Amino acid sequence: MTPRENVRNADEISTVIRDDNAMLGLGIPERHDVPVAESWAALVKPGDENSTEYGDMIAQLRDFLNYVTAARPDSDTVAALRDDLERWGRRLAPMAVPERDQMFGHLRDLHGRGQTMSPTFVATEADRDNVWGTVRFGRYFLGGNGAVHGGAIPLFFDEVLGRLANSSGRRHSRTAYLNTDYRSVTPVGVDLTVHGWFVSEEGRKRVLRAELRSGDVVCAEAEGLFVRLNPGQP
Numbered sequence: 079m080t081p082r083e084n085v086r087n088a089d090e091i092s093t094v095i096r097d098d099n100a101m102l103g104l105g106i107p108e109r110h111d112v113p114v115a116e117s118w119a120a121l122v123k124p125g126d127e128n129s130t131e132y133g134d135m136i137a138q139l140r141d142f143l144n145y146v147t148a149a150r151p152d153s154d155t156v157a158a159l160r161d162d163l164e165r166w167g168r169r170l171a172p173m174a175v176p177e178r179d180q181m182f183g184h185l186r187d188l189h190g191r192g193q194t195m196s197p198t199f200v201a202t203e204a205d206r207d208n209v210w211g212t213v214r215f216g217r218y219f220l221g222g223n224g225a226v227h228g229g230a231i232p233l234f235f236d237e238v239l240g241r242l243a244n245s246s247g248r249r250h251s252r253t254a255y256l257n258t259d260y261r262s263v264t265p266v267g268v269d270l271t272v273h274g275w276f277v278s279e280e281g282r283k284r285v286l287r288a289e290l291r292s293g294d295v296v297c298a299e300a301e302g303l304f305v306r307l308n309p310g311q312p
């Protein structure tokens with residue numbers, strides 16, 4: 079008997095659906111209510127126009143990607159969605175701006191910077207050399223068998239360590255290497271804890287490490303070298 083066949087009443091059904099949704103990384107609201115950790119907030123560029131509204135739209139887009147990933151829609155639904163997406167593409171295309179003016183990924187006062195490329199990192203505490211926070215990979219980031227895709231994890235580490243490497247007034251650096259060790263399966267739809275920290279800073283070279291945990295279990299670890307850019311270096 080499957081867990082669903084075992085369900086007896088409406089309360090139990092809604093509990094099962096809620097649990098399934100959590101497992102799938104569905105219906106998880108973006109956490110705009112959590113304040114950005116104080117020293118991490120020093121990176122914030124205040125007053126980004128429409129940033130809250132844009133952030134809410136990105137949160138919807140994140141949920142949407144999770145629903146698209148999880149659904150097996152009928153052909154009418156697929157056709158309707160394709161047409162809607164095409165209409166939105168045509169509406170947005172004339173609004174393209176140069177990179178420096180785009181909002182996607184540039185809203186540093188929002189958790190996740192207003193982008194959907196990597197899951198939202200919620201920084202809860204930070205100092206000059208450390209950041210702590212949480213992340214939940216939605217269904218969109220599924221690799222297989224409930225595990226997060228192996229490529230999504232270094233992307234996430236680059237997001238956290240890249241930002242920490244350039245925090246607290248440090249001049250901009252770029253990732254030279256980023257080594258990831260997959261210690262155990264990283265589960266989709268589960269709140270994970272993150273710690274990123276400086277190991278050393280010598281001349282232009284900044285070595286940082288990070289750890290991703292599910293409860294007490296270490297899911298993945300990373301070490302990155304970030305090299306401070308010389309003036310004029312892209």
Ligand SMILES: CCCCCCCCCCCCCC(=O)SCCNC(=O)CCNC(=O)[C@H](O)C(C)(C)COP(=O)(O)OP(=O)(O)OC[C@H]1O[C@@H](n2cnc3c(N)ncnc32)[C@H](O)[C@@H]1OP(=O)(O)O
Pocket residue numbers: 183184185186236237238240241251252253254255282283303305307308311
């Ligand atoms: C506007 C809003 C934006 C918001 C953003 C928010 C945050 C976003 C978060 C996302 C963030 C995302 C961030 C991203 O993803 S950045 C994107 C990914 N990274 C890149 O595209 C970088 C490409 N590479 C380069 O540009 C150059 O190679 C760099 C600049 C890295 C170094 O070239 P450069 O010519 O300048 O320097 P150098 O070659 O003399 O090297 C200098 C020193 O470093 C040592 N070295 C170099 N490489 C390695 C290596 N692989 N292993 C070990 N060591 C290495 C080297 O031996 C030397 O050491 P030493 O001999 O002096 O002892």
